[in-house]
Amino acid sequence: MKNLRKAFPALRQYVYLNTASCGLMSEKVFEYRQDHDLDLLIAGSIFRDKHGEVLEKVRETAGDFFSCAPNRVGLIHNFSSGFNTLLSGINSSSRILLLKEDYPSINWAVNSREFDVCYAKIDDKLEQNIEEALSENKPDLFCFSIVQYENGIKLSISFLKEMKEKFPDTLFVADGTQFLGTEKFDFDASKIDVVIASCYKWMNAGYGNAVMLFQEDVPKKIDPKSCGFNSLQGKYKAHEGNFLGKFEPGHQDSLNFGSIMAAIKLINSVGISLIEERIKLLSQKAKEEFKKLGLLEDAVVNRAQHSSIFNIGGDAKLLQFLNDKNIICSLKEPGVRVSFHYYNTEEEIDLLVTALKEYFQK
Structure with a gap:
């Protein structure tokens, strides 16, 4: 220990x-960040030209760690930026199920738009409340935290998988910020449609980085309008209209995203x-x-x-x-x-x- x-x-x-x-922050992540900025200091654009390779490795490392193909791993700067981009691609007439008093970055973002919103109560019968709300309201989306930030109440991945299989027409969008890094997580097997998580908490990756994991059929259901030069840059964003690129429109920070890779390497060394x-x-x-x-x-x-x-x-x-x-x-x-x-x-x-x-x- x-x-x-x-x-x-x-x-x-x-x-x-x-x-x-x-x-x-661990010493390993700190060392990566020091080495990164030293390389930038002494090499400038020569180092910058290698950013694409660094980001590819980050995406592949994260994909392997979370059991998600790298072309379905988004590298974003925080949960809110990814979640708001996602919501921008949802029809405003959609009905969205939330958890009452869930994390403000979820509920505020949804309620700031014109969606039809319904709620499930967070208490000792949370799973029952969710199932009843899904059955009664038949929402287009269910947006929720896997772990509640105020009191730590946690939804099991097996329960969420069961609900997704029972309500396949509902898009399950999870905030994993208080979850990723606490246990082994097989994203593909979970059946959750989208997981977005900032990595500065349980992943110990420092600030300014987050991941977004999504299932293969999600691009058919969500159509964000954001775009930029970087949307078409890189091994995994090569074609026009690429879904992944809509979440990564501008320059990406290899310092912060590389920190995810350094953090995962430490987690893997511990187990x-x-x-x-x-x-x-x-x-x-x-x-x-x-x-x-x-x-x-x-x-x-x-x-x-x-x-x-x-x-x-x-x-x-x-x-x-x-x-x-x-x-x-x-x-x-x-x-x-x-x-x-x-x-x-x-x-x-x-x-x-x-x-x-x-x-x-x-």
Whole structure:
């Protein structure tokens, strides 16, 4: 475990329980970024001319990691840019199912347009609520987060696959920002139509990069209007009207996208199965400890499976108390949010629990 933590220098000074807000940068990603800018510094356009090869390798590396053909891997700068481009290609008369109080970058983007919107409630019966909403409303799209950012409630990939098979006419569009990097994910097998995810959290790839994965028939159903010179540049965007190119119209940043490749190489060296196992272990221990303290909402307590993100209540005073002890977390209404990645330890959960007992017994 100590060897896994060495790659992340921030862990030497903090009990870092805030990956749901910002994943730590590893030394490997930092080294890639340094080498990249040094090459740009000393070679200028000679280095720039190799960008195409770098981006091809990134696309292929990400495609292999997520089990998605590289010509269906979009390299975008963040979830919102990809999602808004996608929505621009949807007929305004479409009906879209959302999760009530889901991540604002999903719900705000949909509600800012003229779509017919319906909702499913997020609670301990989330799966039942979704199935009933899909059956009753028959939406053209279902847009949702795989993992909820406020309290960590998680939809299983097997459930989503089951729903897609039961409602094949509905386009399933998922935000995977709080999911990718936490467990092995076979995109093609999932049957989800589109997954878009920023990679600065659980992928630990730094800011300014995201991936978009889409199934082969999606271009027949969505027609974004964006276009630029880069839309037709590269091995995987060679023909006019290329769907992938509509999400990549301008110059692409090989610094940020190359960071995805560096991050995936680190994940592969650790092993995604080990990462998944570690996260589940930490999640189970944290949930049990928080339950004993009565800190979790019923919607979390009553669910059999959960992510490693928890909202433990409290307010800005609790956040400051924890920060003063070098325990780093976030304030997310209705309380303080903590999150555990594979580089965290059971001992750090114990330190957090001890601090919480001290705070609540004051």
